[in-house]
Amino acid sequence: MNHNAPVPPAGPRPLHHLAAGRRRVLTIAQLRTYGVTTAELNEQCRAGGAWQQVLPGVVLLHPGPPTSEERLHAVLLYAARESGAPGVPVQPGAEGPHGTPAYREAMITGRAALTLHGFSSTPPLLSLETIDVLVPRLRRLRSTGCAHVIRTPALPTAQHVTGLPVAPVPRALADTVAELPDADAVRRLLTEAVRGGHCEPASVVRELNQAKLLSRSPVMDAVELLLAEGRAIAEGRLHRMVREHGLPDPVWNVDLRLPGGPHLGGLDAYWPEQAVAVEVDTRAPRQEEDDLWSEYARKREVLERLGITVVHITPKKLRDAMEQQATVVRTALMAAGDRDPAAYVVVLPR
Known part of the structure; x- marks a missing residue:
């Protein structure tokens, strides 16, 4: 053979x-x-x-x-x-x-992706x-x-769910909302996306804006509720970060003013003794974003000229890297003794 x-x-x-x-x-x-x-x-x-x-x-x-x-x-x-x-x-x-x-x-994508x-x-x-x-x-x-x-x-980068390529939640939401005339259905979907921890409001609004859907009445109403929901969740995470990571208690949701002078801006958390502030960025990423970001930057610049350290945190960082954000805040609080004393400001409830 x-x-x-x-x-x-x-x-x-x-x-x-x-x-x-x-x-x-x-x-x-x-x-x-x-x-x-x-x-x-x-x-x-x-x-x-x-x-x-x-x-x-x-x-x-x-x-x-x-x-x-x-x-x-x-x-x-x-x-x-x-x-x-x-x-x-x-x-x-x-x-x-x-x-x-x-x-x-x-x-x-669409409803099938959201179900997956x-x-x-x-x-x-x-x-x-x-x-x-x-x-x-x-x-x-x-x-x-x-x-x-x-x-x-x-094409966005697919996520694999049960081995299948599936559009990320924000894109799947935009493709679903494009076919939904019912305001209640749109509101339910967007609310579940945020409450269920699937994504942050900013990423949803970004996709809706790119799809040119924000001008639709059912979507506009739902987005306002979405942003309010997202802010409430982000504030809850900020409270949890302070509690679970042993940070000293701040004063919450305050406005700062110069004595007898102008309003300096609102803050989500403030430690008066250390002159450290935390601001959670829940802006909607729309076309006017640059103007709003300029306002954020202006406020931060004014506060830091007065000797106040501003820590800027996004909801996504609070969700995905809470311990890291707590370390950033703790470091700012510990460094307060090495800085010149901050200017005196009036702290008022917001």
């Missing part, structure tokens, strides 16, 4: 092996790599057959209704493409996180008639069946 003789190529896998595999949603191009001919595909997908074509070029390898996971994979297979081969989905073996397929230039992120105010996946999928603007792809195509000039 000649041990150097080439091993003959394996024949096509039997069709029932495909249907019994881990993945039961494949593209026609992928099926052909398994040796499935056009005649076999037509036979399997005929009325009453063992397979069904659920989207153009995408085949479900069983006759029953697709599961929610199969619908998501089908939509992604329809929308994804391989780099350098426009319109051609990724091939078998191109794996992403957790052994799932790597879908290029496509991600789930854990929102309770969005419908279950199986009750959605369509699933929103985000693709680059120049893709030649139309909405069809359960796939609703949304185009964007620049």
Whole structure:
């Protein structure tokens, strides 16, 4: 026997092996790599057959209704493409996180994405008639069946939820709100996003602004409540930071004035003996942001000229790096003894 003789190529896998595999949603191009001919595909997908074509070029390898996971994979297979081969989905073996397929230039967005992120105010996946999928603007792809195509000039960085590429919460919210005329539904979604700790108000408003949605009446009303909710949560975190990290108690929510002089501005927390102030930045990132930031900077400059140290904290830092922010405040308090005494100011409740 000649041990150097080439091993003959394996024949096509039997069709029932495909249907019994881990993945039961494949593209026609992928099926052909398994040796499935056009005649076999037509036979399997005929009325009453063992397979069904659920989207153009995408085949479900069983006759029953697709599961929610199969619908998501089908939509992604329809929308994804391989780099350098426009319109051609990724091939078998191109794996992403957790052994799932790597879908290029496509991600789930809208209500389906919010449900995957854990929102309770969005419908279950199986009750959605369509699933929103985000693709680059120049893709030649139309909405069809359960796939609703949304185009964007620049894809955000996807987050992987159960191994699927999913738009970040702020982008998924913007894509959902764009289709919602109901003010109550918009308000419920935005409120849950903040109360549930999914994201900060500023990131939501930024996405809504980029999507040109802030001028819509239902959105405007919801955003005002969102910002108020976000400020209340941020203030609660600031109180918790002081309590849990052993900082001395400040005076809360005060206005500063020069004796007999002008108003200097409001502060979220102030330590009069050390002349240290904390201000939580809950600005809405709108187009007039530069003007508002100038006002923040002006106030800080005036206070620091008077010898008051201002610590500027964002809600995101309070949420994600509370211990680090507590260290910043503690350091400012400890350094007070090394500074010249601050000017006398009047502290009033805000």
